[in-house]
Amino acid sequence: QxxxxxxxxxxxxxxxxxxxxxxVDRxxxxxYVPGQTCANCSLYAGAPGDTDGGCGLFIDKDVAAAGWCDAWDKKA
Ligand code: SF4
Structure with a gap:
């Protein structure tokens, strides 16, 4: 963990x-476009249903499935 x-x-x-x-302060x-979250970002590595998971930007930290950052990229 x-x-x-x-x-x-x-x-x-x-x-x-x-x-x-x-x-996010729009x-x-x-x-930022509402609806974008870590869970639907291509860099997110969490399993469906998990509240947190890995992110390609951070080797040693989890991010929130419901989170967001500037590097959001649509999951294919
Ligand atoms: Fe994507 Fe940014 Fe969330 Fe990482 S922190 S999963 S890059 S939106």
């Missing part, structure tokens, strides 16, 4: 990561 990526982690701040995608982060 990896530790969770914290929102105040410097890298998380840089990429506007939120554990709850609905908390005024500051206009590229």
């Amino acid at each position: 990896l530790s969770h990526l914290q929102e105040d982690d410097p890298t998380a701040v840089e990429i506007h990561y939120k554990r709850d995608a609905s908390k 005024a500051k982060v206009p590229k």
Whole structure:
């Protein structure tokens, strides 16, 4: 079990990561589109139904399935 990526982690701040995608500030982060979450990002490695899982950007941290960051990329 990896530790969770914290929102105040410097890298998380840089990429506007939120554990709850609905908390992304759309005024500051206009590229965010509601409905995008880590769970439907191509870099997410969590199993369906898991609340947290690995992310290709972070070797030693889990991200929230309901989260989001600037690097979101549509899962094929
Ligand atoms: Fe979530 Fe994808 Fe960003 Fe990783 S790259 S934190 S899975 S949105």
